Amino acid sequence: MSERTPEPPDVHTDPQAAVDVHLDTSQEHLASVVTNEAILELPPEQSGFGEGVVGEVLLDIEGLSKSFGSVRANRDISLSVRRGEIVALLGENGAGKSTLVNQIFGLITPDTGTVAIKGDATPIKDPRDAIARGIGMVHQHFQLVPVMTVAENMVLGHETTRGGGVLDLAAARTMVRELSAKHGLAVDPDTEVEDLPVGTQQRVEILKALSRKVDLLILDEPTAVLTPQETDELLAVMKELANSGTSIVFITHKLREVLAVADRVYVLRQGAVVGEVATKDTDAKGLATMMVGREVVLSIDKSAASPGETVLEVQDLHVVDDRGLGAVNGFSLSVRAGEIVGVAGVEGNGQRELVEALAGMRKVVSGRMALGSLDLTRANPHQTHHAGVGHVPEDREKHGLVGTYSIADNLVLNEFDQAPYAKSGVRQFDAVRENAEKLREEFDIRSSGVMQTAGSLSGGNKQKVVVAREMAFKPKLLMAAQPTRGVDVGSIEFIHRRIVEARDEGAAVLLVSAELDEILSLSDRIAVVHGGAVVAEMDAKDADRTEIGRLMAGDH
Amino acid sequence: MAAWVQKNRTTLGIGLGVLVAAYVFYYAKHDIAPSMFGAAWGYAIPLVLAALVGVIGERSGVVNIGIEGQMLLAAFAGFFGAAYSGSMIVGILAGVGTGLIAGGFLAWTTVRWRMDQIIAGVVLNIIATGITSFYLKSGEILPGVIPNVDVPLLKEIPLIGETFFSGRSAIALVAILAAVVVHLALFHTRWGLRTRAVGEYPSAADTAGINVERLRLVNVTLAGSLAGLAGLYLSMDASASFERGITAGRGFLALAIMIMGAWRPLRALVMALFFGFINAVASQLQLTGGFDVPPQLTGTLPYVATLVVLAVAAGRVRGPAAAGQPYVKKDQ
Ligand SMILES: Nc1ncnc2c1ncn2[C@@H]1O[C@H](COP(=O)(O)OP(=O)(O)OP(=O)(O)O)[C@@H](O)[C@H]1O
Ligand SMILES: [Mg+2]
16 A cells, blocks of 8 residues: 655545446456455355445545634545455544544534445435444444443434334343344443443443444544453454454554554544555554654653652542442552652552542542642642642543633633632633643644634543643642543653653652553552552562553452 | 332332322311312322423423413413304314424424523513413403313222312323323333433434434424413313413422422322322411411412422432533534
8 A cells, every 4th residue: 555645734645536436346356455355255245245236445435624613624535445444544633533434424514525335425414324324433432321221322223112112122131132242242231321331331332333234333442441451352343343344444542453453544634644554564653653744752761760758648548439339448659759650550440539539529438648748638629739739630521621611711720710810800811811822832732722612622632631731830749540541642752751841840740541551651660559459569660561460450 | 010110119109108198188087188189189280281391301401491481372372262263172272282382482492593491491481471461351251161071980999089080171181191101101112212312412312313403393392282281271171261370380380390200200290299289288278277377378388398399309319411401513
């Protein structure tokens, strides 16, 4: 495959433009175009390769453009996906990936251009239409009704009924069980979705998409909330689906995953396709360079830490989760100024509750936590912030941002009532705007301006807004939970560098991450948690990957 | 069945408790109890219908504070429609039709044009008050009555039969039927699942291929017919006359009943009955004057009861998450 010059995104040539959807079904032709050997074994109706069955090019996009006001989210995009092919979309935050796939699913109407499914180029009106044409999608944000059960969510829109529109939930449950067994993704049909951990919710989303007949499956960052094990599980399912003739469009920021499953990669920059490459012809470095347009440092080099006095002191902390069960059980840890302490652990071992307790968002059952000489055990979020704790929450949508407020207002969310952002109780909009302009520049927040609502930002840019706000006031303690979740490689590099800089300026940093790589490359000291308590503490220099993995799994 | 009992245990529990208390009272105080129960149900009928309007609206994601106005307009159209045409049927059709039109007004302003739902409801109430007071004519009389229906067999049951199934107008039966039907539809049909999804998390419904806007338009409009019936009941059945402000805040009371009923039709029916009964108790106290309480104070009893129940219910029940928010698609 060709690799186009990643220069000005406006200039666009498409090697696939010549692809003819009227089929040549000769055996040699098939053998030459097939992307996936296993497909030729399938019967023609399923593989899409055969007499009278259109299916060689399942998805064919031509000259697609979409603008939101002054933001050109997609410019003249052309791409195609063949039967049984896994195509990855790579691009920085705000490059236009979600916008592109939302147009395929009928959620957004293109300004110009066509989307053809199996040779049919009639515009896709709405998701209903997309579903009818064999498209399934897992969205970047969960699309599940929290108060309904897994089974109810699964059949929503294509309900099993006993005639007369009467729901047949027994049939729905059976369907869920069968589907779950077929793909090896375990879910219980009767649990309410809001009681499920995020990883399982994602599984429900995937099964939901598969519960209808799908030829094309779109996955918009499905792995952002998954643990490495869950990710591997999903990648295996994707392989299997591709082998049975389903085409997949896969969006992720993790190059490892792209290289593991994708056949081909399209790279987007500022809304345009700037390159297309077969994964067998490239590697992580090459992909990262294509994405960002410059060489990306995938590992950071930092000087050794020179820790000062203790900043955060946590002693024998006990905290319960939403269901009232013990989540943090006797957690003790201290973090000193000028060091980064990484908390490694499988998700669901009390990390979330720990961070929430430290941020003052969750009640402490017993134990003590202090910032220097200041006791924070009973503090509320307002007090912890003013004591000098910066907090990047795990769930940016819920705890990090007010979606309907502007970026500028979100950037002063915890200081809006103080000088210079307010004087005698009157807000100073110039100061707010000035601050926003500065941070937008500094943190490279891609938006149409600082007055754009935070809710309409791309996922990764939302994250940058939160990180910018929490780092800008020079906290004594920076507490970062999953700080690079859903963030592109270039921005990961940037955020990591900023965290190290904060450390060098004397901040204590508590890093909680599900990414072991992130923990290993950033931390000066590593605390492994299991069951809500620290099971081992070590110097990052002496840390050993497999050893940590073993400890995380509860083997100590 | 067992699972159903488990799931609806709160409704069943409250219902059973009320039932037992009612029978005890019925046999202990046989002189006043039957008439009090009758009065209670009479008071509850329009409240049940109006609460169902609220339930359907909020379950679909639309807050309807215009129920009062819908009822008022329908009461007006029904009464004068019947009086001028000389036909009860025409009056009933006019009332129900007006309810539908008022529902359609609310649906289009809030769902299609995304007007603020509270403002749209207030506008509807103001329009209704304006129209019905301006065009009001006194001295008109109804050409007939809405027929009473006795239900064979059921009417033989002590208390329940007397109260609900004998000597009651057709609208009363429709109210019971509507509560049962809406309950079954909401929790056991495709329409119900979709409606609840649209009221809880519209984008999930949208991405599942459900037309959020259309479902909301249809639901809010059709619910208007129940508001129409509630209005009719007041002017053509309970009083056979139309007076200015005849609804007397029942549309708002219905919203309180909807909340006390946790947005569930059958529980709302029970709550409306409870409210009706408190009202009957208040009237009884005024009548007999057994206690040394000024009538102004006993008259507040129903409202105090509402406050107490609401205070207890608040925090325990959670309404549809998307109620009150217009659904805006990604690129609009
Ligand atoms: N509804 C909207 N209104 C205004 N701007 C929008 C809207 N939706 C998207 N955008 C803008 O379009 C651009 C592309 O956004 P998109 O969500 O497609 O990015 P993305 O590639 O998916 O990024 P990420 O990796 O962070 O999810 C961004 O600059 C974003 O701010
Ligand atoms: Mg995206």
